[in-house]
Amino acid sequence: MNLLTFRSEEDLNRAGAGLIASLLQSNPRSVLGLATGSTPIGIYAELVKLYESGSVSFAKARSYNLDEYVGLSGSHPASYRCFMNTHLFDRVDIDPANTHVPNGLAKDLEQECAYYDAMIEDDRIDLQLLGLGHNGHIGFNEPDDELIPGTHAATLQQQTREANARFFNSQDDVPKQAITMGVAGIMKAAQIMLVVRGAAKADIARQALTGPITTQCPASLLQLHPNLVVLMDEAAGAWA
Numbered sequence: 492m493n494l495l496t497f498r499s500e501e502d503l504n505r506a507g508a509g510l511i512a513s514l515l516q517s518n519p520r521s522v523l524g525l526a527t528g529s530t531p532i533g534i535y536a537e538l539v540k541l542y543e544s545g546s547v548s549f550a551k552a553r554s555y556n557l558d559e560y561v562g563l564s565g566s567h568p569a570s571y572r573c574f575m576n577t578h579l580f581d582r583v584d585i586d587p588a589n590t591h592v593p594n595g596l597a598k599d600l601e602q603e604c605a606y607y608d609a610m611i612e613d614d615r616i617d618l619q620l621l622g623l624g625h626n627g628h629i630g631f632n633e634p635d636d637e638l639i640p641g642t643h644a645a646t647l648q649q650q651t652r653e654a655n656a657r658f659f660n661s662q663d664d665v666p667k668q669a670i671t672m673g674v675a676g677i678m679k680a681a682q683i684m685l686v687v688r689g690a691a692k693a694d695i696a697r698q699a700l701t702g703p704i705t706t707q708c709p710a711s712l713l714q715l716h717p718n719l720v721v722l723m724d725e726a727a728g729a730w731a
């Protein structure tokens with residue numbers, strides 16, 4: 492595990508974007524595993540800058556997002572598809588046909604999940620970007636006695652719905668379910684970049700990265716990954 496702590500958000504964003512950009516420079520056909528939430532926004536903004544300056548192209552890249560709310564269409568402003576279009580896809584030269592986000596409106600969720608897993612299995616993610624939930628979740632893999640390996644429809648915990656309510660008009664509008672890549676899908680990525688910001692996540696970051704490996708803290712499984720890089724700001728990484 493490579494633990495990096497940054498003095499400023501700007502330095503962290505540059506380092507995160509730099510890692511993704513160098514992957515694309517060495518292999519323009521790289522497969523990116525992408526994440527949503529407030530954590531990666533600054534990294535996407537830096538990537539857009541690198542694209543605008545001509546340093547990086549996404550023209551041959553493919554992407555797979557971790558998750559999507561069940562019941563939201565891609566045009567809903569709080570959907571993860573809309574988030575990705577706004578923050579990255581519409582601002583760089585990636586081919587929209589090469590961007591994948593689970594379909595939250597799929598009639599048959601099981602079929603959608605199996606289809607998503609088949610694509611990830613075929614395409615092999617080179618770098619998976621991850622944020623960290625306040626309860627240690629990754630994607631929408633919530634703490635539980637058991638974790639589901641493959642892509643599945645997950646029931647969101649109340650704490651997670653509250654944390655994500657800021658993206659919706661009211662808390663009641665936050666969907667109760669989401670399609671998420673499972674922990675096995677995440678762990679299959681050749682490299683994982685976990686990004687953690689803010690004092691409110693310091694304790695869960697410490698637990699996840701130095702505590703016992705347990706399904707009650709899904710991010711703790713990342714300790715088993717052979718190529719994990721963790722980018723934290725000083726507040727989140729105060730313990731490191």
Ligand code: GLP
Nearest residue numbers: 527528529530622623624630631
């Ligand atoms: C959501 C997402 C996660 C994300 C987490 C943290 O629940 N499904 O992928 O990492 O929230 O979000 P934020 O970065 O906004 O704190």
